[in-house]
Amino acid sequence: MSTHHSANTTLSNEIFSNTSLNVLQCYQCGKCSAGCPVRNFMIDAPNQVVRYVQLGFDDKALTSSTIWICASCQTCSTRCPQNFDIAKFMDAMRETALNKGIKPSEKDSMEFHKAFLNQIENHGRAYELGLVRDYKLKTLNLMQDVEVAPEMLMKGKLNILPHNVKDKKPVKKIFAKSKGGRK
Numbered sequence: 001m002s003t004h005h006s007a008n009t010t011l012s013n014e015i016f017s018n019t020s021l022n023v024l025q026c027y028q029c030g031k032c033s034a035g036c037p038v039r040n041f042m043i044d045a046p047n048q049v050v051r052y053v054q055l056g057f058d059d060k061a062l063t064s065s066t067i068w069i070c071a072s073c074q075t076c077s078t079r080c081p082q083n084f085d086i087a088k089f090m091d092a093m094r095e096t097a098l099n100k101g102i103k104p105s106e107k108d109s110m111e112f113h114k115a116f117l118n119q120i121e122n123h124g125r126a127y128e129l130g131l132v133r134d135y136k137l138k139t140l141n142l143m144q145d146v147e148v149a150p151e152m153l154m155k156g157k158l159n160i161l162p163h164n165v166k167d168k169k170p171v172k173k174i175f176a177k178s179k180g181g182r183k
């Protein structure tokens with residue numbers, strides 16, 4: 001596909017000038033969203049957020065909780081047949097939303113973002129059951145999505161116990177350095 005940047009909407013231009021990412025590279029095949037490990041927690045699929053920007057629905061894109069639920073795991077970027085770096089796009093969207101003071105439309109998505117980072121800080125990698133526990137304790141949405149838990153357990157998507165990385169010190173160091181930005 002041509003890499004000429006011609007979506008020509010406010011947000012697509014902003015993203016292009018800040019990151020050189022051209023949203024028109026995405027042809028909406030959905031491979032990114034199919035492999036996203038936190039897709040079940042999102043209302044808008046990652047490729048839908050790209051679509052909003054392609055079509056000039058800037059507010060819809062910037063208020064989508066998807067950009068905060070995204071765990072920056074890079075799976076989507078490695079799967080994309082168009083080499084569109086969608087993980088970098090999510091980063092750019094978060095940064096733009098923060099700069100503009102735009103909050104996610106679902107207030108609890110920030111708590112999800114923090115709960116996910118807690119797992120990485122404590123275990124060195126994602127621990128889904130810990131994520132669900134921390135998120136639910138923070139938001140008191142104790143019964144939300146409870147019906148999907150048995151299916152996720154069956155599919156091996158929820159580990160009962162965390163699998164810690166061998167050496168957690170480098171991860172702890174990164175978090176210690178960036179603590180200023182998160183509470």
Ligand code: SF4
Pocket residue numbers: 025026027028029030031032033047050079080081082083084086
């Ligand atoms: S995999 Fe790439 S081309 Fe396909 S929808 Fe996702 S970002 Fe777009």
Ligand code: SF4
Pocket residue numbers: 032035036037038039046069070071072073074075076077086087090
């Ligand atoms: S980087 Fe974000 S959007 Fe992409 S697969 Fe990972 S969690 Fe999903």
